[in-house]
Amino acid sequence: SAVISQKPSRDICQRGTSLTIQCQVDSQVTMMFWYRQQPGQSLTLIATANQGSEATYESGFVIDKFPISRPNLTFSTLTVSNMSPEDSSIYLCSVEDFTSGGLWDETQYFGPGTRLLVL
C-alpha cells in the first residue's frame, strides 16, 4: 500500500504567521485530500487537490486561508495562513489507493498528520 509522509510532524507557531505542510506519497495518485481534526474531534475535509487543476474547497474553507499546491502526482502542500489559536489542529493528508485491499478504488488512506499549535 502507499506510504504517506508529512512534514513537519508538529510545530508551534505564533499568531499571524503562516505554515506550509508537505505531503509526500511513494506512488503516483490521482486524488489527494486535506483534512483538519480539531482537538478531541472528528475529521473535516478541507479540500481536494488534483494535479493540474485548482483545489476544490469545502464549505467553510477558502483558498486565501488554506492555499494548496499539487505540482505532481506524488506531492502536495497545504498552507495555513495568518494563523490564530483557532487553527490549532491536526492537519492530515490522505490519498486514494486501490492497491490496498479496499472494496472501492477511491478508498482513502491517511498520513501521520501534522500537529499544529498556534500561540
Add this chain to the structure above:
Amino acid sequence: GESVGLHLPTLSVQEGDNSIINCAYSNSASDYFIWYKQESGKGPQFIIDIRSNMDKRQGQRVTVLLNKTVKHLSLQIAATQPGDSAVYFCAETPTDSWGKLQFGAGTQVVVTP
C-alpha cells in the same frame, strides 16, 4: 445537513471480551462505508469497509455489519486486546462524490486488563 454520528463517545472493554462500536448515518445516498482506527499521535488507519449491497463483512478479528433499513453501521472486534485501544471512526460517502468522506464523531475504546 445530513451527518454520520456515533452512539457512545467512550467504550470500556475488558481484555478478551468482544467490543461493539455503533454508528448511525443519515445520508440515504451513501453506498460505501469505512471504519478507521486512530491511535494516539497517529493518523487514521483503515480497518475494514463495506458496500451498501452487503450486510456483513469480516476481516481479521473484525466484523462490520450494515443495516440499511435503520441506517446503522457497527464494528465488532473479537477478543479485544490492549492494542485495540484507540478512537474508532466510521465514515461514509456516496461513491459518486469523488471521494468526499464524511466522518462520524468517533468512539474512544479503552481496553482494561
